[in-house]
Amino acid sequence: MVNRYILSKFLALLVGFLCIFLAYNFNSKNTFQVSGYAYGTTWSITSTEYIADHHEKKIQNIINNIDMMASNYKPDSEIALINNSPVNTDLLVSDGLFHILSIAKLISQESDGHYDITLGKTSSSMGFSPDFEKNVENNPLNRSYELNKSNQTVNKNSLFWFDLSSIAKGYAVQRIHDYLIKNNLPNHLIDIGGEVIINGTNYSEPWKVGIQDPNSLASNPIYIIKNTNTSFLSIATSGEYRNFKTNSLGLIDTHTINPNSLRSIKPDSLSVTVISAKSATYADGYATAFNAMSVNKSLEIANANDIALMLVVQNGSDIELLFSDKWYDFAYE
Numbered sequence: 001m002v003n004r005y006i007l008s009k010f011l012a013l014l015v016g017f018l019c020i021f022l023a024y025n026f027n028s029k030n031t032f033q034v035s036g037y038a039y040g041t042t043w044s045i046t047s048t049e050y051i052a053d054h055h056e057k058k059i060q061n062i063i064n065n066i067d068m069m070a071s072n073y074k075p076d077s078e079i080a081l082i083n084n085s086p087v088n089t090d091l092l093v094s095d096g097l098f099h100i101l102s103i104a105k106l107i108s109q110e111s112d113g114h115y116d117i118t119l120g121k122t123s124s125s126m127g128f129s130p131d132f133e134k135n136v137e138n139n140p141l142n143r144s145y146e147l148n149k150s151n152q153t154v155n156k157n158s159l160f161w162f163d164l165s166s167i168a169k170g171y172a173v174q175r176i177h178d179y180l181i182k183n184n185l186p187n188h189l190i191d192i193g194g195e196v197i198i199n200g201t202n203y204s205e206p207w208k209v210g211i212q213d214p215n216s217l218a219s220n221p222i223y224i225i226k227n228t229n230t231s232f233l234s235i236a237t238s239g240e241y242r243n244f245k246t247n248s249l250g251l252i253d254t255h256t257i258n259p260n261s262l263r264s265i266k267p268d269s270l271s272v273t274v275i276s277a278k279s280a281t282y283a284d285g286y287a288t289a290f291n292a293m294s295v296n297k298s299l300e301i302a303n304a305n306d307i308a309l310m311l312v313v314q315n316g317s318d319i320e321l322l323f324s325d326k327w328y329d330f331a332y333e
Contacts, residue, residue, distance in 0.1 A: 031202065038063045039071070039169055041193030045176065048187040048203055055183060062175050063192075069096050070168035072120065082154065083120060083161040090153040098152050100164060100171050100281065105147065107285045110305050114297075115289035118143040120161025169195040170236055170284025177232075177280070186231075196235040197280050198227045214239055214270035214312055215319065222312060223321065225275065229330055234280035238287035239271030239312075268295045270319070273310040275330065299324055 034056045035044035043063065045051060051059075071077040078097055085091050093101070107115045121139040140158040147154055169192045176190050177197045187200030189207050198207035206228045210221025227233045272290040276283040286307060290298040295311055302309040302324035309324040 034059070036060065036063075039067060039172070039193060040073075041169075043172075043192040044190075045180070046189040046191075047180075047185060048201070049185045051185065055179075055185070059176055059179060062179060063172060066096065066168060066172045066175065069094060070100065070164040070171070072123075072163060072165060079162050079164055082156075085156075087156050087158055090148065090151065090155050092151070092153050095152070096171070096175075098147065098149075098154070100167055101145070101147055101154055101162075103279070103281050104164075104167055104285055105145075107282070107289055111286070111289040111293070111301055112297075114292045114301075115166075115285055116143075117162050117164060117167065118145070118160045120163035123163050123165075124161065166238075166288040167281060167285040169193050170234070170280040170282070173197050173234065173284075174280040194237055195280060195284050197232070198235070199232045209235055211235075211237060211273050211310070211312075212271070213319070222319065223273075223310065225273075225330075230277050232277055233330070234276045234278075234283045235273065236275075236280065236283040236287040237271055237273045238291040239269070268293075268313070269298070270312045270314055272298065272312075275308045275327075277330075295322065302326065 031046050031048055032050050033044060033046045034051050035042060037043070045059070067077070068074065069078045071079070074080060078094060082091055082093065082097075101117075104115065104117045108117075119139060121137065137159075139160050142158055143160040144157045145154055146157075173190050173192050173195045174197065177188070177199060180186070180188050180190075181199070187202065188198075189202075189209070190197045196209055198209060201207070206226040209225045211223040211225065213220045213222035216222075225233070225235055269291065272287055274283045274287045274290065276286075290302070290309060290311075293301065295313060298309060298311060299322065301307075303326070306326050307324060308326040308330060310327060311322040313320045313322055
């Protein structure tokens, strides 16, 4: 006769193994998600690993700190204080802001000036960013800034306003990714208002990200991106099909501004998508730069700088997809 103590231990062990099996089976088919609101949009993280409450709080702190650094909508943010500081003065800035300003300057140089974060006053006058109840003068024609790495300062040459809305979300996505990697949470999809990082796998499968069809009101994907051949991918899409206004003359103002004319662009492309295996900050800024260029110029700049670019172009009644050379280094469908 089997000892009842041994039998109870055996049954407890069996139940334990069964629970482990059921948990494994559940987690192999489900993902965990945390989400919230930030920067006038939504953010979310989808992961195959459980993101504990203390991690969620740290991630929210990252988002809040970047908001206080780069927001156009907070009069006491770091960038707002820089905007209202004297010209021709070395202004000490935080590590994060110095990093963003450095990447923005690099993209401006590589894009032949099509990317410009010094258009804050123009954006404000057009209603795409706040004026803080100030009489916003026109942006000066001569706008530049110098960065000094040795003492981590920025020096403005004129009374322009920085506008970091085209790069801050990408920086935030990158910072969250770095935090998750540091805390051994490698398999994730991060999305802040359409700026995306995918990393690792979704239970042995690659992550999938759909690029919206600009002509579809139902958010139907026109293309699917997978991280099949690389663990990390950042994805940034820009277009005028959602963010525009009708001005007092009844004309359409788009949110992307031509740095030379200081007027809204008339885009050649319906949307542009940039992917990078290095940095979401870089991808975010460059998506705006390509959106401000002609199709031919975009492909020329992308190929010259080894950037993976997809353009969605209206060709008569048809939609056409155009790709830079670098795009084919990755496996997509």
